[in-house]
Amino acid sequence: xxxxxxxxxxxxxxxxxxxxxxxxxxxxxxxxxxxxxxxxxxxxxxxxxxxxxxxxxxxxxxxxxxxxxxxxxxxxxxxxxxxxxxxxxxxxxxxxxxxxxxxxxxxxxxxxxxxxxxxxxxxxxxxxxxxxxxxxxxxxxxxxxxxxxxxxxxxxxxxxxxxxxxxxxxxxxxxxxxxxxxxxxxxxxxxxxxxxxxxxxxxxxxxxxxxxxxxxxxxxxxxxxxxxxxxxxxxxxxxx
Numbered sequence: 469x470x471x472x473x474x475x476x477x478x479x480x481x482x483x484x485x486x487x488x489x490x491x492x493x494x495x496x497x498x499x500x501x502x503x504x505x506x507x508x509x510x511x512x513x514x515x516x517x518x519x520x521x522x523x524x525x526x527x528x529x530x531x532x533x534x535x536x537x538x539x540x541x542x543x544x545x546x547x548x549x550x551x552x553x554x555x556x557x558x559x560x561x562x563x564x565x566x567x568x569x570x571x572x573x574x575x576x577x578x579x580x581x582x583x584x585x586x587x588x589x590x591x592x593x594x595x596x597x598x599x600x601x602x603x604x605x606x607x608x609x610x611x612x613x614x615x616x617x618x619x620x621x622x623x624x625x626x627x628x629x630x631x632x633x634x635x636x637x638x639x640x641x642x643x644x645x646x647x648x649x650x651x652x653x654x655x656x657x658x659x660x661x662x663x664x665x666x667x668x669x670x671x672x673x674x675x676x677x678x679x680x681x682x683x684x685x686x687x688x689x690x691x692x693x694x695x696x697x698x699x700x701x702x703x704x705x706x707x708x
Contacts, residue, residue: 475517475518475521476518477518477519477521477522477525479511479512479518480508480511480518480519480522482511483507483508483510483511484526486507486659486661487504487507487522487526488526489660490503490504490507490659490660491504491526491527493660497527497528498527498528498529498533500527501523501527501529501534501537502537502541503658503659503660504523504526504527504659505519505523505534505537505538505544506543506655506656506658506659507655507656507659507661508522508523509544509545509652509655510652510653510655510656510659511652512548513545513548513549513550513589513590513651513652514544514545514546514547514548514549514589515538515544515545515546519538520534520535520538542598545583545596547583547585547589548585548589548590549585549589549590549596549651550585550586550587550589550590550591550594550595550596550651551587551590551591551592551593551594551595551634551650551651552594552595552596552614552615552634552650552651553595553596553598553613553614553615553616553651554574554595554596554597554598554612554613554614554631554634555598555599555600555603555612555613555614555616556570556571556574556597556598556599556600556612556627557600557601557602557603557605557609557610557611557612558571558599558600558601559600559601559602559603561606561609562602562603562606562609562610562611563610565609565610566610566622566623566624567609567610567611567612569624570610570612570622570623570624570627571597571599572624573624573625573627573628574597574627574628574631575597577628577631577632578595578597578631580597581597582597582598582599583596583597583598584596584597586635587635590652592637593634593635593636593637595631595634595635596651600612600613603618605618605620607675607677607678608620608621608643608675608677608678609621610622610623612627612630614630614634614642614648615648615649615650615651615653615654616654616658617642617645617646617648617654618642618643618644618645619640619642619643620643620644620675621643642671643675644671644672644673644674644675645671645672645673646665646668646669646671647668647671649665653665
């Protein structure tokens, strides 16, 4: 009996069709692994050993190959997440602007630490908190994300009120992007399935601060110099 055969993957029976749709997007099936991991995470709220076995079975991979990917990327969780995943940017700029204070305030309120959950994972109002390394919104820092949606220009007080609202079952609107949903639904979207939420991708993604430089350049007629067509390019190293 193979390692895959020894693990019960019956909980994923309802997503076999979706898994096959994902695989059909790629000329080589193993290329579907990243969205497949998001798909199994949408079922259990994390990537379990059964989820790894399911991906391996669908993609004809060894479980070790799937595990190597699932443990490399921090977006794949090895423990069940809460209804909401709160990611606080504590990289250098956000930390200096207040990100560390925000994380400390939320940790104190929730009574848990990095990648830990306040409440029963998956139940309404449960919250998982984590440090995040650079959320690529330095112009709007300090920032945090809830289920990967942005909440910009936060303070310890505003972040605390946001988390309290999540615990009350509310879904405050993100600063930009799609309307807030729960973690499992967000994972399903990351796998490529929107199921009635197709308009979410049309949500505003850029803030005034982000576009300020481009707006100024347009108003003043600034353009980047065109690259001459005869610029010599570096030699391509010979393959060995």
